[in-house]
Amino acid sequence: MKKILRIIKFNFLKELNYPYEILGFIFRKIIAFGFLILFWQVLSTGNKSVLNQNQIISYFLISQAVTDLTFANDTRFGREIQKLIKTGQISNYLIKPMHAIKLLFLSFIGEKLTIFIYSLITLIIGIFLQTSTTPQAILLFIICLLLTTLTGLGINIFIGSIGFFSPEAGSIQNMFNHMTRVFSGTWIPLNLFPEYLKNIISYSFFPVLAYYPTILLQEGSFNSSSYEILSICAFWSLFCLGGSLLLWKKSLKSFEGVGI
Amino acid sequence: MFQDIKLKLKIIKINIKNTYQIQTAYYGENWFSLGSTLFYTLTLYLFITIIYSNVKQVAGYTRDEMLFLLLLTQIGYYSDWIWSSNNISKLMDSVYAGELDIILTKPIPSLFF
Numbered sequence: 001m002k003k004i005l006r007i008i009k010f011n012f013l014k015e016l017n018y019p020y021e022i023l024g025f026i027f028r029k030i031i032a033f034g035f036l037i038l039f040w041q042v043l044s045t046g047n048k049s050v051l052n053q054n055q056i057i058s059y060f061l062i063s064q065a066v067t068d069l070t071f072a073n074d075t076r077f078g079r080e081i082q083k084l085i086k087t088g089q090i091s092n093y094l095i096k097p098m099h100a101i102k103l104l105f106l107s108f109i110g111e112k113l114t115i116f117i118y119s120l121i122t123l124i125i126g127i128f129l130q131t132s133t134t135p136q137a138i139l140l141f142i143i144c145l146l147l148t149t150l151t152g153l154g155i156n157i158f159i160g161s162i163g164f165f166s167p168e169a170g171s172i173q174n175m176f177n178h179m180t181r182v183f184s185g186t187w188i189p190l191n192l193f194p195e196y197l198k199n200i201i202s203y204s205f206f207p208v209l210a211y212y213p214t215i216l217l218q219e220g221s222f223n224s225s226s227y228e229i230l231s232i233c234a235f236w237s238l239f240c241l242g243g244s245l246l247l248w249k250k251s252l253k254s255f256e257g258v259g260i
Numbered sequence: 261m262f263q264d265i266k267l268k269l270k271i272i273k274i275n276i277k278n279t280y281q282i283q284t285a286y287y288g289e290n291w292f293s294l295g296s297t298l299f300y301t302l303t304l305y306l307f308i309t310i311i312y313s314n315v316k317q318v319a320g321y322t323r324d325e326m327l328f329l330l331l332l333t334q335i336g337y338y339s340d341w342i343w344s345s346n347n348i349s350k351l352m353d354s355v356y357a358g359e360l361d362i363i364l365t366k367p368i369p370s371l372f373f
Contacts, residue, residue, distance in 0.1 A: 043318055170289075171296045172292060172296075181303060188307060
């Protein structure tokens, strides 16, 4: 545990050396969020029967926080792995006396700790705006958030592992990110999708990344619908993480790194 | 003055050729990159379609008008990317990697290059 905290602390301090970079990032997030809210406010002004302003602001605050807290946003961790593979720097991590994925992920958490803090603040504001949050919903949300983190980690490792096989991994990652923005519910809540599309997507891993945790926090209670959501999340977390770790292991066997 | 224009045209020609060679060096990367761009546009199209399956108008704009606006923004975005934002990003990268020094020592207008 001490070692884990030291890795996170070391990388966090490294990141703190660039305070303007952090400020720039937060500023960018606020601007992007502001425009998203502006769009939905314009939409809800003319269509009050479809959308409630407070609910929609709360939804986006929570869903954005979820994708940042679980590192599922833009698969940044996967991109970091790809870069390390492409430049050959992955060898430095493979020779360390720790599982490479564990070390890389802890370093990544340390580097993104400021994003983590920012996301926690937006999450609290989102919960505050959503006045009807119950203790049951919070409990379900925490369980779902853990499963989302595992799913997000699995997807990131998968995206990163593609770098072992193809230099085109960057574009594949971009395509995946474009799909995720719509289908995970970070741009548009899944309940606004046409019924046929909603039925198909609801069983995929996309809503696990943002929509399901958000909806559990907003409307969750101990009923069959919530259990069904948790089952889907559990399935995808096992499938994504298990599958991607197997792929990572297989990739390493065929990897001929410099210095190994 | 004419020599200056001639030099700048030559720089543009060389840069276009150089960029094209870099882009097509990795055949798959080039096609996947195009695919990614196409996917981005499709995602926006899907986003608009989903929005308009719930509402008839957004701020007075119908679905067709919104799709036309999407076309205009795409043209604007890619024009900006080709002529401006891509170069700014490259300039920042070259400062960070220390490659700008080499450009500064060349006998050409460095900012234009």
